[in-house]
Amino acid sequence: MDFSPTEGQATLLASIDAVVESRGGRERVARVATSLAYDGELDAQLRSTIDIDSLSLLDRVLASDRLAQAGAATTWASRSIVLGNGNSVEGPLVVVDRARSGLTRYAPFATAALVFDGDESRLVQLEPVDVEEVPSGAGYPVGRITDAAMAGGQVVGGAELRNRWMLALATEAGGLAAAAVTLTSNHLQRRKQFGKPLAQFQALRHRVANHAVSAESIRWMVRFAADHEDERAMALAAAYAGSTAAELSPEFVQLWGARGLAHEFGVSTYLMRLEGIRLELGSRDRLAEAVLTF
Amino acid sequence: MEFSWSVADQKFREELHDVIVDAIPEHWANLIPGEEATSSFTMDFSRMLASKGLLTPHWPVEYGGRDASGWQFIILGEELWSAGEPRGSQYMNVNWVGPAIMHAGTDEQKAYHLKRISDGDVLWCQGFSELGAGTDLASIQTTAVRDGDHYVINGEKVWTSYAQGAEFCFLLARTDPSAERGSGVSIFLVPTATPGFTIVPFESDLDIHEFNRMTFDNVRVPASTMLGEENNGWKVIKRALSHERIGGPRYERALAVTRRMADTAKKRGWWERDGLRTRFVAAEAACEAARVLVYQAIDAREKGLQENLVVSLARVAIVRSERLVADLALDLFEDESLYRFSTGNGQFKTSMIAGLGGGSVEVQLNTIARALLGPGR
Ligand SMILES: Cc1cc2nc3c(=O)[nH]c(=O)nc-3n(C[C@H](O)[C@H](O)[C@H](O)COP(=O)(O)OP(=O)(O)OC[C@H]3O[C@@H](n4cnc5c(N)ncnc54)[C@H](O)[C@@H]3O)c2cc1C
Numbered sequence: 001m002d003f004s005p006t007e008g009q010a011t012l013l014a015s016i017d018a019v020v021e022s023r024g025g026r027e028r029v030a031r032v033a034t035s036l037a038y039d040g041e042l043d044a045q046l047r048s049t050i051d052i053d054s055l056s057l058l059d060r061v062l063a064s065d066r067l068a069q070a071g072a073a074t075t076w077a078s079r080s081i082v083l084g085n086g087n088s089v090e091g092p093l094v095v096v097d098r099a100r101s102g103l104t105r106y107a108p109f110a111t112a113a114l115v116f117d118g119d120e121s122r123l124v125q126l127e128p129v130d131v132e133e134v135p136s137g138a139g140y141p142v143g144r145i146t147d148a149a150m151a152g153g154q155v156v157g158g159a160e161l162r163n164r165w166m167l168a169l170a171t172e173a174g175g176l177a178a179a180a181v182t183l184t185s186n187h188l189q190r191r192k193q194f195g196k197p198l199a200q201f202q203a204l205r206h207r208v209a210n211h212a213v214s215a216e217s218i219r220w221m222v223r224f225a226a227d228h229e230d231e232r233a234m235a236l237a238a239a240y241a242g243s244t245a246a247e248l249s250p251e252f253v254q255l256w257g258a259r260g261l262a263h264e265f266g267v268s269t270y271l272m273r274l275e276g277i278r279l280e281l282g283s284r285d286r287l288a289e290a291v292l293t294f
Numbered sequence: 295m296e297f298s299w300s301v302a303d304q305k306f307r308e309e310l311h312d313v314i315v316d317a318i319p320e321h322w323a324n325l326i327p328g329e330e331a332t333s334s335f336t337m338d339f340s341r342m343l344a345s346k347g348l349l350t351p352h353w354p355v356e357y358g359g360r361d362a363s364g365w366q367f368i369i370l371g372e373e374l375w376s377a378g379e380p381r382g383s384q385y386m387n388v389n390w391v392g393p394a395i396m397h398a399g400t401d402e403q404k405a406y407h408l409k410r411i412s413d414g415d416v417l418w419c420q421g422f423s424e425l426g427a428g429t430d431l432a433s434i435q436t437t438a439v440r441d442g443d444h445y446v447i448n449g450e451k452v453w454t455s456y457a458q459g460a461e462f463c464f465l466l467a468r469t470d471p472s473a474e475r476g477s478g479v480s481i482f483l484v485p486t487a488t489p490g491f492t493i494v495p496f497e498s499d500l501d502i503h504e505f506n507r508m509t510f511d512n513v514r515v516p517a518s519t520m521l522g523e524e525n526n527g528w529k530v531i532k533r534a535l536s537h538e539r540i541g542g543p544r545y546e547r548a549l550a551v552t553r554r555m556a557d558t559a560k561k562r563g564w565w566e567r568d569g570l571r572t573r574f575v576a577a578e579a580a581c582e583a584a585r586v587l588v589y590q591a592i593d594a595r596e597k598g599l600q601e602n603l604v605v606s607l608a609r610v611a612i613v614r615s616e617r618l619v620a621d622l623a624l625d626l627f628e629d630e631s632l633y634r635f636s637t638g639n640g641q642f643k644t645s646m647i648a649g650l651g652g653g654s655v656e657v658q659l660n661t662i663a664r665a666l667l668g669p670g671r
Pocket of ligand 1: 191193194198201203204254255256257258259261419420421422423424425427428429430452453454455456500503505646647650651652653654655656657660
């Protein structure tokens with residue numbers, strides 16, 4: 001057991017930070033995010049700088065967590081968690097369950113969709129007619145993959161890819177939650193009301209502390225699951241992440257006050273994205289069922 | 295103790311309900327209050343209600359009411375809020391702008407403003423919050439300096455809802471810079487068209503409820519626009535906030551959403567989903583809990599009793615009901631709520647607004663805690 005990153009993992013995270021920096025840093029990344037676009041530039045740069053196929057599942061999880069914390073609008077790491085090697089897609093990959101609505105994050109920019117259809121997983125190359133863009137309510141660009149498109153594609157695997165997808169979403173939730181905890185802690189120490197920093201009000205301190213426990217729980221649960229490649233543990237981490245994201249998104253808005261909703265304070269994207277991830281993961285009962293299938 | 299409606303109040307609810315059913319297009323059922331706040335439909339609707347005597351029935355006849363019971367205030371709120379709030383932003387006029395003017399206004403202010411409000415003919419916005427003064431409203435820094443028979447206003451207000459279409463701003467400004475906190479604050483009824491007054495929307499994730507930044511650059515207003523006495527605005531504000539807090543009977547709309555969702559769940563074969571029925575019942579119970587606590591607050595108001603504690607209890611229960619219904623909606627509809635105009639997304643956004651708009655819910659919790667546990671420091 002060793003909870004510290006290996007040298008290779010530390011290098012990986014440093015390379016990701018360097019790529020983000022080289023593409024205009026967090027400021028540009030945040031601009032892309034609030035404009036509800038896809039960061040194709042960042043995606044391409046990550047692809048050309050880091051050989052993701054050589055990374056373990058755990059390393060991919062670490063990479064995705066880092067990008068979620070940076071607020072990046074890319075599926076570079078998460079799609080490699082879902083698809084593994086050999087099926088790599090270049091642009092954003094979206095994932096849909098044929099039994100659900102077809103609404104998914106990043107669809108307006110997607111070049112491919114992974115479709116779950118019962119126990120089958122199919123990869124569909126998307127044409128513009130296959131996607132209908134819809135107004136987004138959750139921090140990501142959103143679109144609907146048509147039923148006709150969801151019916152097609154090549155079989156690339158079975159039900160195990162669903163667990164990978166849940167792992168990928170839980171990873172993003174962990175990164176977003178961790179970033180939200182940090183941003184909120186910093187904000188509450190700076191923001192003064194009643195002549196003192198909000199951080200001094202006990203009523204808020206315990207809430208932030210509890211959310212830190214939740215965020216860290218998600219992050220270590222996904223790392224364990226990824227390292228062991230344990231499918232039940234992936235589903236369990238997803239169940240935890242889903243209910244935590246559901247709780248944290250409105251909670252952090254409340255802790256930030258109106259600033260939690262306005263773009264210029266740099267936090268709203270994280271809070272809305274937590275909601276977006278929660279919606280894509282699905283309901284608590286769905287996530288529980290997934291665990292109980294094992 | 296008894297808990298039934300008077301015949302007159304019940305008749306009023308039925309009359310109002312019929313008018314609403316006739317007047318409101320179907321898509322309103324899915325709108326959240328504030329989503330269509332200043333449209334010509336909301337203006338026409340408010341004027342129509344006014345023409346039937348249904349906009350301010352609980353006001354005295356001299357101010358455009360019918361002298362009806364104070365309970366009609368909450369009946370109005372319940373029926374209209376749950377229909378998507380077709381009065382648009384004019385619900386604020388009836389809930390707290392009008393009552394504040396009635397309470398503290400000069401004869402001229404009453405004659406002019408209460409007539410406009412009870413005619414359903416005017417839009418207001420609330421200029422209270424500043425970047426530095428949110429929860430701690432008493433620390434506002436916007437100033438109004440006397441200059442002959444005028445005041446000159448400078449400063450900035452933020453998060454202002456409905457400012458874009460508003461004709462008047464109910465503004466809080468500091469008239470005595472040396473005074474501590476709430477003392478030294480005055481209220482001005484400022485026409486938004488006054489030179490130097492600018493309104494710019496915030497970019498936000500709220501998408502269904504715009505809020506704005508208002509700046510005041512040497513805005514000159516006649517002294518006659520002051521409401522109440524100079525430096526004594528805080529008392530008026532406290533009363534207005536108390537009215538605002540339970541003015542939007544959010545539980546009634548949350549309950550209507552819950553009922554519609556239950557129908558959908560049954561139709562789509564979701565009723566047996568694990569834990570769902572329990573949550574539907576919990577959501578309904580939370581809405582009903584909010585309702586009885588709001589009624590308790592109205593009762594206290596009607597009797598002229600101290601209403602601080604009961605209003606706070608009611609407000610917290612209202613926020614809880616909104617949040618529970620939102621969480622249920624998001625679990626029920628899952629990815630469908632990624633769509634901005636979905637039931638789940640609307641309920642999610644309105645539940646977040648509930649915890650902050652009109653003052654944050656922690657302030658209410660502090661009030662309750664203070665009443666039960668003493669000052670705490
Ligand atoms: C949708 C929306 C519409 C609005 N419309 C208007 C409007 O029309 N006009 C207007 O004037 N304002 C409006 N507001 C502003 C609203 O009144 C403020 O957001 C609210 O008062 C909180 O202030 P803040 O956002 O600055 O949060 P902050 O004051 O920064 O507070 C952040 C968090 O800390 C908590 N907190 C602060 N102090 C304490 C304490 N002592 N104990 C425990 N917790 C504490 C707060 O409750 C909150 O959860 C609106 C806000 C929203 C979200």
